[in-house]
Amino acid sequence: MFKLNLRMGALFTLLLSLTFTAVSCDETEYTAEGETYSAAPPDWAYNATIYEVNIRQNTPEGTFNAFAEDIPRLQEMGVKILWLMPIHPIGEENRKGTLGSYYSIVDYTDVNPEFGTKDDFKNLVEKAHDHDMKLILDWVANHTAWDAVWTETNPEFYETDGDGNFFPPVEDWEDVIQLDVENPEMQEQMIQAMEYWVREYGVDGYRADVAYMVPTEFWIDARERLDQIKPVFMLAEAEEPELHQAFDMSYAWDYAQTIRDIGAGEADLSDLDRALSRNFDQFSRSDYRMFFTTNHDENSWSGSDTELYGDNFENFAVLSATVWGMPLVYNGQESGLDKQLEFFEKDEIEWGDYKYEDFYRTLLHLNRDNRALWNGEQGGSYLKSSTDRDDVIFSYKRVADDERVFVVLNFSDEEVEFRFDSGSQGVWSDVFSGEQVEISATMQLEGNSYKLFERRQ
Structure with missing residues (x-):
């Protein structure tokens, strides 16, 4: 969702306090609904790369059909997984800006009419599959819009204050309201909605917004049921190792913060060594980790690539694509995205001459083809090379x-x-x-x- 200092503060508290024993294994076993369930990334994910799509800003039209025209280019660039920011109708009550936040959900089983129809979306998924690509949806299980369908049909699905009123999860998120994430009936309806898009539209998995704010047991149940339809890929917007009981991949937030600090001159390469060591200490080799220079949050709230990294942007992009885990490209980076995209307004990407497309093609193809860069235990070990100028x-x-x-x-x-x-x-x-x-x-x-x-x- 939109960036908060609270999130990063909680993250670093976790990093300082968490004790985690890494275990190398191909699968993670856990108990769900009284039975032992074994979750593992789908077979197609071991050398996959991921590309985030902001449908609103991706094309002048801002539609599923317009973005679909880009799929052959992205396949050739080496993208395997398309991650779409939320596609659902956006709330109008307490809306931020003109168009509102993708993460203010009205109806989990419908699509935003600004993007097109359900048939348009189904055609997009089918086109991705026809080009040997997978498509995952951004899913918001912690909160909804103030005027969500459930506020009328199932108000008991929400937390309320002492006067019985709905309230935001966090003060800055005033356009959304907190679900009662412990409510079993709400959890059941939420999982059924997730099953709907996998079963009826062929969606290949989910990126879970603020996954750490929802009980791990919910995600375990959801993953078990989704895998019964077909093997899915699950990405957690989180850095809690325990979530890998249900998720294949998590955000490398500590690393991302470190490279931003280096770009700002507030950290040095020894801090990067320490961030990588924390990653290896806290996560198993079987845990996929997503490494990135930017995404929708970082671009809109922290700065453009140029602002964050200056003349070292390409260095950080090479680093993020090769140091560990799965590399993420945010739409527009292949054209040198040099502005912060508005979050609540129409603010189209300026594609220009795709100045970095060959650069990213080379990096993504290397990830696909060289086993040393594959994901999880399929990939190679990380070995630091010493020089006499490790300061730079x-x-x-x-x-x-x-x-x-x-x-x-x-x-x-x-x-x-x-x-x-x-x-x-x-x-x-x-x-x-x-x-x-x-x-x-x-x-x-x-x-x-x-x-x-x-x-x-």
């Missing part, structure tokens, strides 16, 4: 048997000459040029630039 040079390898990726990033504004450890030397293929390169004990790298190498049988 960040280097590492991802290693899966004979398949390897080697990354070198210069975060300084100036050209730097530095020395590697012996394990980095030898012949590598330059991922962007395709040339064979001999890496010796020393390297020179221009300021704010990167080198990306691989080895494959």
Whole structure:
């Protein structure tokens, strides 16, 4: 949902206080409804990449049909999973801005008429499937609009204050009201709505908004029932390890905050080392993690890529696509999205000449094709490479048997000459040029630039 300082504060409290024992396993087993249930990512997800779609801002029309024209291009770019921000009708009571927030839901079983019809949406899902892509929906299980259908049909589904009035979950979210997330009848209706889109429209899973604000047991029940229809992919907007009992992938929020701090000059590369160490300490290798430079929240509320990362944007994009987990691209980044998109108004992406499309194609294809970058236990280990300029040079390898990726990033504004450890030397293929390169004990790298190498049988 829209960004709150509260969210990040709670997150870092979690990171400081949480003790978690990582266990390497292919599947997570847990008990749901008295039986042992085993959840694992669907087979197609092990080398998948993800692309977030803001339907309102993606095209001049802002419709399902208009976005559908982009699917062949995105398939060629290497995208596997399309994540659509919420598609449901938006509340009018206490609406923010002219068009309101996607996350103010009126009816979980209908579509926003601004985007098109249910048939248009079904055609979009089918076109994605025809291009060997999957489509997941953004799902808001914690709150609804003030004028949601349930406020009339089932007011008991909501929490109320001492006077019996509905209220927002958080003060800043005044356009939505808090559901009683412990109410079993509400949970049942919510799961039935999630089943509806999977069964009737072929949706391949969900991204769960503020997943940490809803009981884990609810998500476990929902996942079990959805998997009975077909194997689904579940992404939690959360960084609580326990949610991986129900979800395949979670947000790498700690990492994302760290790279923003580095971009702002408030942290350094040693902080990045520590953030990655926390990630490896707290999560199992079987837990998929989503790494990103931006998304709808970061873009609208924190700043554009240029504002957040300056001349090191490409370095951070390479880092996010190769250091661990599954990389996310937010729509417009392949055209150098250099503005903050309005959240509650029409504010169309300026596509221009797709200046970064080849750049992202190279990164996403590398994720798809080189096993060292695959997700979860299918992927390779992370090995930090030491240099004599670790103050400005960040280097590492991802290693899966004979398949390897080697990354070198210069975060300084100036050209730097530095020395590697012996394990980095030898012949590598330059991922962007395709040339064979001999890496010796020393390297020179221009300021704010990167080198990306691989080895494959």
